[in-house]
Amino acid sequence: MDRVIFRYFPGDSLIHRFDPRIKLPGCALFCYAALQPGPRNLAITAGALLAAFLFARIPLKTLLIDFLRFVPLLTALFLAVFFSSDDGGPLVPAALAAGRFALLILAGNLLIQTTALSRISAAVRWFLTPLPRRLAGRLGTMIGLSVGLIPLFFQELEESRDALKARGLRARKQPLRWAVKLLTPLLARVFLRTEEMAEAMEGRCYSDERSSLPLKAQGIDWLFGLAVILLVLAICQT
Amino acid sequence: MKIIETQGLGHRFPDGTLALNGVNLVVEKGEFTILAGRNGSGKTVLMKHLKGLLTPSSGRVLIHGADLRHLPPEYRTTVGLVFQNPDSQFVGQTVMEDLRFGPENLRLPEEEIQRRVQRALDITSLRDKADRRPHTLSGGEKRRLAVAGVLALDPEVLVLDEPFSGLDLEGTKDVLRGILALHDLGHTILLITHEVEKVLAHAGRLVIMEHGRVVADDHPSALLQTAPRFGIHIPKKADLSDMTWIE
Numbered sequence: 505m506d507r508v509i510f511r512y513f514p515g516d517s518l519i520h521r522f523d524p525r526i527k528l529p530g531c532a533l534f535c536y537a538a539l540q541p542g543p544r545n546l547a548i549t550a551g552a553l554l555a556a557f558l559f560a561r562i563p564l565k566t567l568l569i570d571f572l573r574f575v576p577l578l579t580a581l582f583l584a585v586f587f588s589s590d591d592g593g594p595l596v597p598a599a600l601a602a603g604r605f606a607l608l609i610l611a612g613n614l615l616i617q618t619t620a621l622s623r624i625s626a627a628v629r630w631f632l633t634p635l636p637r638r639l640a641g642r643l644g645t646m647i648g649l650s651v652g653l654i655p656l657f658f659q660e661l662e663e664s665r666d667a668l669k670a671r672g673l674r675a676r677k678q679p680l681r682w683a684v685k686l687l688t689p690l691l692a693r694v695f696l697r698t699e700e701m702a703e704a705m706e707g708r709c710y711s712d713e714r715s716s717l718p719l720k721a722q723g724i725d726w727l728f729g730l731a732v733i734l735l736v737l738a739i740c741q742t
Numbered sequence: 743m744k745i746i747e748t749q750g751l752g753h754r755f756p757d758g759t760l761a762l763n764g765v766n767l768v769v770e771k772g773e774f775t776i777l778a779g780r781n782g783s784g785k786t787v788l789m790k791h792l793k794g795l796l797t798p799s800s801g802r803v804l805i806h807g808a809d810l811r812h813l814p815p816e817y818r819t820t821v822g823l824v825f826q827n828p829d830s831q832f833v834g835q836t837v838m839e840d841l842r843f844g845p846e847n848l849r850l851p852e853e854e855i856q857r858r859v860q861r862a863l864d865i866t867s868l869r870d871k872a873d874r875r876p877h878t879l880s881g882g883e884k885r886r887l888a889v890a891g892v893l894a895l896d897p898e899v900l901v902l903d904e905p906f907s908g909l910d911l912e913g914t915k916d917v918l919r920g921i922l923a924l925h926d927l928g929h930t931i932l933l934i935t936h937e938v939e940k941v942l943a944h945a946g947r948l949v950i951m952e953h954g955r956v957v958a959d960d961h962p963s964a965l966l967q968t969a970p971r972f973g974i975h976i977p978k979k980a981d982l983s984d985m986t987w988i989e
Binding site: 620710 | 790823825833834835836839842845846847855873891892
């Protein structure tokens with residue numbers, strides 16, 4: 505099945521249609537809520553995020569499989585907190601830290617999965633309206649493209665990894681050699697792809713001052729924003 | 743009527759390699775031209791110059807008589823460039839979003855952007871794929887999307903770099919039909935390929951490059967004997983009318 509994590513997943517759900525000018529700060533506020541201490545807060549934010557994924561009709565099984573690639577990172581975080589914690593039993597804080605980090609990854613992923621790049625760029629440009637138009641346009645495109653390049657990076661990573669595997673070099677057997685051999689072609693390929701993309705953009709008359717996708721906030725968008733604010737307030741007051 | 747003209751066009755890379763060496767080429771309105779030659783003969787570099795993506799080391803490129811260097815990027819829409827690797831050209835996360843990219847760069851009003859996007863979808867028969875992610879399309883569909891993205895800029899001349907590379911029979915036929923349809927609609931076509939046997943029957947002109955120079959420029963029928971000398975495969979005993987993958 506096609507990978508879904510950190511990739512736009514076209515759809516027409518409510519989550520997809522929310523105005524990105526409310527969705528972006530909403531996501532930031534949600535992340536703030538997810539970082540608040542305590543297992544109860546973690547459970548509430550995890551529940552809210554799961555509901556959002558279900559609303560957005562993201563295939564959870566595929567997402568879960570894709571998410572497994574973050575397990576080494578989460579394990580490293582867990583172990584780091586586990587061995588550095590000195591208050592009470594270190595198991596709970598370590599698990600909470602890993603859980604919070606997982607939530608941050610998933611919240612960012614949900615934003616990317618349900619918001620087209622052009623809408624993110626348009627929202628960023630809107631937030632940067634006080635800046636000169638050309639600078640705002642450039643920053644909007646840069647942020648949008650950075651988000652868009654994440655799946656490109658993963659794709660190149662997978663191809664480079666498979667190429668190494670096909671030639672008998674596996675991470676488990678020779679991790680250091682594997683990492684060195686992976687990094688060089690990976691970076692070369694990513695730079696080549698980005699250069700080709702830049703050339704193609706120029707070929708399509710790229711300009712910093714572009715027409716922006718029209719955005720329109722409706723009642724439901726404000727309700728969404730209000731719901732996130734209430735969630736954050738509820739969590740912060742406990 | 744001349745649309746593109748290169749006058750003594752030269753390009754030298756920073757490492758000293760001479761990629762183009764005094765290229766003089768005129769592209770007339772409505773032509774279907776094939777540009778062929780060995781790898782490294784300078785075809786792709788020439789193509790990039792026609793769009794103004796490179797700065798000539800010598801000579802100049804004229805578009806409708808005006809020096810391309812003096813035109814701001816947003817006015818360089820006469821020539822539409824379709825690169826060889828379609829995957830690197832997609833900047834939108836859906837087909838529709840990708841098609842909007844060009845017109846948005848031209849700062850067109852929303853109604854005009856919509857009109858151009860719909861027209862490009864219709865011409866390339868991608869309307870039913872509008873909400874798909876570009877990377878999930880088939881090889882032929884990706885090529886058509888790359889063409890559609892350029893068509894949304896409303897160019898007069900379409901320059902296509904190796905549009906058949908990596909495509910199977912059906913994909914090649916699909917793309918070739920699309921190119922012929924665009925020519926029928928009045929677009930001038932400049933097609934860069936070394937697989938001339940797939941398309942030569944439809945072309946009115948064959949230009950051959952070697953070592954950064956144009957070494958032959960004539961009707962394809964006049965160059966059938968000469969072309970193999972420059973590394974271009976011409977099937978033995980083949981008639982010019984057989985050189986197409988469309989029955």
